[in-house]
Amino acid sequence: MGVRLRPRGPWSLRTRLVLSAVGLIAVVCAVIGTVTTIAFRSYLYEQVDEQLLGVSHRAAGPPPTAPGPVPGGFDTPLGFVIGPGAPLRTVGALVVDGEVTSASVSAQPGDGPYGPRYLAQPLDAAQTAALASVPRDGDPHTVALPGGLGDYRVQYTSGKRGDFLTGVPLAELQNSLSTLVVVELSVTAAGLVAASLAGTVLVRVALRPLRRVAATAAQVSRLPLHSGEVALDHRVPEAEADPRTEVGQVGAAINHMLDHVHSALDARQRSETRVRQFVADASHELRTPLASIRGYAELIRWAEERGSEEHGPDTRHALGRIESESVRMTGLVEDLLLLARLDNGRPLSYESTDLAPLVVDAVSDARAAGPGHHWRLELPGPADTKVPADGARLHQVLVNLLANARTHTPPGTTVTARLHEAPGHAVVEVEDDGPGIPPELLPSVFERFARGDASRSRADGSAGSTGLGLAIVRAVTLAHGGDVTVDSVPGRTLFSVRIPRTR
Ligand SMILES: Nc1ncnc2c1ncn2[C@@H]1O[C@H](COP(=O)(O)OP(=O)(O)OP(=O)(O)O)[C@@H](O)[C@H]1O
Ligand SMILES: [Mg+2]
Structure with a gap:
């Protein structure tokens, strides 16, 4: 069974700084320790x-060539091992004709009346052999003597008294060296622990301003900046925006960036407001001339019907087109005005609105307008279908959805309007079994002026399609705090509008 390890995340700056500092200190301590040990060892x-x-x-x-008599020596040739200047466990061997004839070591069997008493004891065969193996070049050599004697510095020497191998023990030197190494290692370890603790605290304190800068950036990242009036007053505190420090440079740069973003968002909001106001004003202004055009067209038709004026068929056709196009344009201008007002956040007139009669009315209007379709209504039983809403606007939502189900599907299509409850919401659904929304249009179907094949819309006899119907559905639903979704495949298109039950 394979165990999947989680990939290790990157190390934090704090960890890296502390580890680098501790690593450097460790290297320095190792160098100092090694050099000290080598120097002390050679000393x-x-x-x-x-x-x-x-x-x-x-x-x-004295050397064999030196003039004069041999100075007074010891009782025996190897007496020097317990003589003055010879440390305890000094070894000595007498060499005659190149062969070691006798070898002794100084030992301390006990305390005598005048202090410790040294004795010369003979070396055993193995120790003598090890001693005899030392090169006879007059230089000191290190050799290990068996039988618990340990390492020795041994030197071959010849003088007026004969040829000798002399050795002094290295035990004390080795003890001193190992004590030095132990002390160095303990001091280094304690120093490293102290350095890592102090380093952690220092780095934490040093990075605190960086955390405050990051906190400001995080706060800004949570602000909804994409639309509307934005109050972008978060700034990195002055103390962390001083360009003389590294963190301060980051803080100052973030503050500059926030100033820029703030003024850019402000400019965007002002231009958006201007455009919305312009659209609202233009739509409003267009209503009156459009009403006049329609009025005059109707007046001419009325005069003709009364017989006071007679027109040819071309003029009559042209008058009919003027009338129908001005109706269409009035609808478009009303839609634009409504969208502009919703964009400007104009408050809706909320009142307790019963959705059931709203749906019933809208479906019966649609049935009258599209007798070729099958219209079905599904209402819940005795449920409470009241929501706080702007009834006229919700009526428009239903009219737009039902008009779509009528104009964008062929006659014979079944359209079902459904009303049901969901937790905290009332849901209105309009479903049809028509050809569905083209897949390439589906993601943007709620955008303004998004529509399917415009020529097809015209051909099917609708009064022309502008692509604002679903944009209004969405804007009204959002203004109520609800949401609208669509699900469409050939044979089933379902729009569902959720309106919250409380405000
Ligand atoms: N029930 C539906 N079945 C198939 N296509 C649909 C349906 N509802 C909407 N559409 C497609 O979505 C497009 C956008 O619809 P929307 O209501 O926004 O605009 P429109 O109906 O074209 O114009 P308007 O409603 O402004 O007169 C339509 O043009 C149509 O292609
Ligand atoms: Mg429509």
Whole structure:
């Protein structure tokens, strides 16, 4: 069974800074420790070698070529191992004709009346052999003597008293070195622990301003900036926006950016408001001349019907077109005006509105307008279908949805208007089994002026399609705090409008 490990996230800046600092300190400590140990080691070796030289001189006497008599020596050739200047466990071997004839080590069997008493004890065969193996070049060599004696510095020497191998123990030197290494390691470890604790605290304190800058950016990122009046007054605090520090530079840059964004959003909002106002004013102004055009066209038709004026068929056709186009244009202007007003946040006139009669009325109007379709109504039983809403606007929503189901489907299509309840909402659905909304149009069907094949709309005898119907459905629903969704495949198109039951 495979275990899937989660990929490790990147290290935080704090961790990286502390680890780098601690790593650097560790390297520095390692270098200092190594150099100190090497220097101390060679100093100790020099001292031991000097001591060894002293013991060698005393053992062998002056060089064989030196003039004068041999100075007074010890009782036995190997007496020097317990002589003055020879440390405890000094070893010595007498070499005659290149062969070691006897070898001794100084031992301390107990305290005598004048202090510790040293004794020369003979070395065993293995120890003697190890001692004899030392190169006889007069230089000090390190050799390990068996039988618990340990490492030694051993030197071959020859003098007026004969040839000798002398050795002094390295145990003390090795003890000093290992004590030094232990002390270095403990001090380094304690230093590293202290440095990482102090480093963590220091870095945390140093990064605190950066966290405040990030907090400001996070607050701004949560603001709804995409539309409407935006109050963008979040700024990085002055203390964190001082360009003399690195964090301050980031803070200052963010503040500059926020100033820019604020003024850009302000400019966008002002231009949007201007455009909306312009559309609202223009639509409003267009209503009167359009009403006049319609009025005059109707007047001419009325005069003709009364027989006071006679027109040819072309003029009559032209007058009919003027009338129908002005009706269409009035509808368009009304739609534009309504959208502009909803955009400007003009309040709706909320009152307790019963949706059931609204749906019944709208469906019976649609049935009258589209007798070729099958109209069905599904209402809940004795449910409460009242919502706080602007009745006239909701009526328009239903009219638009039912008009779509009528004009964008062929005769014979079944259209069902449904009313039911959902938690906290009343839901109105309009479903038809027509050809469905073209898939390429579906994602943008609620956009303004989004419509299917315009020529098809005209051909099917509708009064021309503008593509504002569903935009109004959405704007009105959103203004009520609700939402509208569409689900469309060939054979089933379902619009559902949800209106909250409370405000
Ligand atoms: N029930 C439906 N069946 C098939 N297509 C639809 C249906 N409802 C909407 N559409 C498609 O969505 C487009 C947009 O509809 P919308 O109501 O916004 O505009 P319109 O009906 O074309 O014009 P308007 O409603 O302003 O007169 C329509 O042109 C049509 O192609
Ligand atoms: Mg429509």
